[in-house]
Amino acid sequence: MTSANSLAYKITDIAGLIAQGVAYYAEITKGALVAFEYALDLVRVGLFDPPKAIQGLQTASFVNSSLVITDQLTWVVQTDATTFRIWRTTDGSIPAYGATPNPPIRIMVHDAALTPVTKGGKTYYEFNDTSSLVNAQNYTYTIYPVNPIGVGPRSSSSIVAGDVIPPQAVTGIQITTSEDATNPDAILTWANPPDSDFKQVTVVRKSGINNVAASIGDGTTVYTGTAQTYRNTGLGNGLGYTYTIFASDFIGNLSKASKNINLVGDITPPGPITGLKAENNKNPDTPKMTLTWQNPTDKDLTGVVIMRRKTKEADKQPRTIDEAKAMGFEVVGNIEYHH
DSSP states (O other): OOOHHHHHHHHHHHHHHHHHHHHHHHHHHHHHHHHHHHHHHHHHTTOSSOOOOOOSOEEEEEEOTTOOEEEEEEEOOOTTOSEEEEEEESSSOOOOTTOOOBTTTEEEEEEEOOOOEEETTEEEEEEEEOSSOOTTOEEEEEEEEEETTEEOOOEEEEEEOSOOOOOOOOEEEEEEEOSOSSSOOEEEEEEOOOOTTEEEEEEEEEESTTOOOSSTTSSEEEEEESOSEEEEOOOOTTOOEEEEEEEEETTOOBOOOOOOEEEOOOOOOOOOOEEEEEEEOOOSSSOOEEEEEEOOOOTTOOEEEEEEOSSSOOSSOOSSHHHHHHTTOEEEEEEEOOO
């Protein structure tokens, strides 16, 4: 026979089960109501299907004064998307919506809502990617629009990141030489390009005439800076040199090689002496020959050399000191000329 106490316990258990059932039913009902309200919300905003593909996707890339590279994506505002998932790849691949990240080849750079921006009277979505971009690297961006119903079609676009546009070449290049015949200097002048991101010029010298430098490393760099003139000292007289100037920007892009300029040094000899006269003192005991002449008027004249030969007059006039020595002449005087 069941005792009164055990009966009371059973009644309590049954009551508890009934209470739990009522609460569970209430939760189910509440959940159904929430789901119903959510469905109503979707109906109110017209979300019966996944979003359509984004429209008007455009890409741009730029570098600021701090050398931070930004890839910018913009597209038309759409009301059927609540969030956007954006993938970035370096190998040109198009990831699926649920792909697994594989840095640095495949990276999810955004997975959230975006607030439309208004610039210049136009409203659009804008996403700026600044995460570890490499200048001149080609990146492919894939965008998936998303809403509570599902995922929309993907849209992709590729862009070369950073600044790959070189500055203009320098202009107005001129070259003159100093009057030092032994070690002439090359004096170069030019005009720097007007580009806003211009950083500096590099002057490259190579031996030989018309021997244009293909790049900064192709030759001897004699100047780097922002000046518009440079004096290259210690050059060998009579030797040929070719100068090429490159302009560069802050990211490192090089301009085309400037119109090269050549320098040979001073290869123009001074004019001949004139009015040469020789006078014999006619003293057989202490014979003496006195020479007089007029020096040429060249500004770079440094002196004259007097040579003689004991034999009869030469068949031809020597053209150089070495040639005179080969013909039997000897130096009897080396007179410096100071001016």
